[in-house]
Amino acid sequence: MTSTSTPPGLARFNTLGEHAALAALHEVCASTAWARRLLAGRPYATAGDLYAAGDAATAGLTAADLDEAMAGHPPIGRPRPGDATSAREQSGMTGAPDALRAELLDLDLAYREKFGHVFLVCATGRTGEQMRDAVKERIGNAPEREREIVRTELGKINRIRLARLVEGDRRAMSTATTASVSTHVLDTSAGRPAGGVAVHLHARSGRAAPWQALGGSATDEDGRCGDLPALPEGTTHVRLDFAVEAYFEEYSGETAEKQADAQQDAPANRDGGAPVFFPEVAVTFAVVPGEHYHVPLLLNPFGYSVYRGS
Secondary structure, eight states: OOOOOOHHHHHHHHHHHHHHHHHHHHHHOOOOOHHHHHHHHSSSHHHHHHHHHHHHHHHHHHHHHHHHHHHHHHTTTOOOOHHHHHHHHHHTTTTOHHHHHHHHHHHHHHHHHHHOOOOOOOOOOOOOHHHHHHHHHHSSSSSSHHHHHHHHHHHHHHHHHHHHHHHOOOOOOOOOSOEEEEEEEEETTTTTTTTOOEEEEEEEESSSSSEEEEEEEOTTTEEEEEOOOOOOOOEEEEEEEEOOOHHHTOOOOOOOHHHHTTTTHHHHHHHHTOOOOOOOEEEEOOOTOOOEEEOOOEEEEEEEEOOOOO
């Protein structure tokens, strides 16, 4: 049986005022023409109707419109500080070695020198190595060919972002055969939520089973990460990997070094010059079907604590 109910996010979008609706669409795509075309199509009866309208609008972008859309995306491998969307989409760069980051930077600069615009790829689900390989593969394209690839990749990104808009704040919930997980991060050294922290989710079925990488996300401006992937049936253990060091280096409002000055109980680490004592935080816990597990992380440069919340 097919449900005809309207997803909560789509129902909300259909009733937003024009200014608020345009703002929401600009979060999806920076092209004004694209956003106005989708705005003119409201109300949308189904998510499929919205996606189809988005695809048609992307296909109809002029060269200037495409430039405007690309200008809204950060360089590959370098999400904007505080931008949870780009951090989530480029979460494959979390923990990437310095050599890979440097190589990707050089490739991106060479790409922009040749084509005159940022390298655009749908990075969701891609590792840092896969992003690098994509630049290597495409940098030899003719400009006309590359332009069409960019349009295709933009369409993929727009679809993923529209899906998040449609789903709103709804998360994958537990069922009789599996559990579900969410988290949020609080920076206790600054007394505020920690936005833009990349989080990777792993699961296994049994203590001796190998870990399965399920994907990742990033905390929003409220420090929350409620859109983690659903757990497979049979999951018994879950691991959340938090990119702590990257947060303190790129997302914290005050530097980790200044925070460290107030940590009088950690002289060895401070004297050693390391801004963060725990560069990564991995939290492993057991789950049972039918339960939802909210596991917050309380964080500072020299310590952390976790607990099962509600």
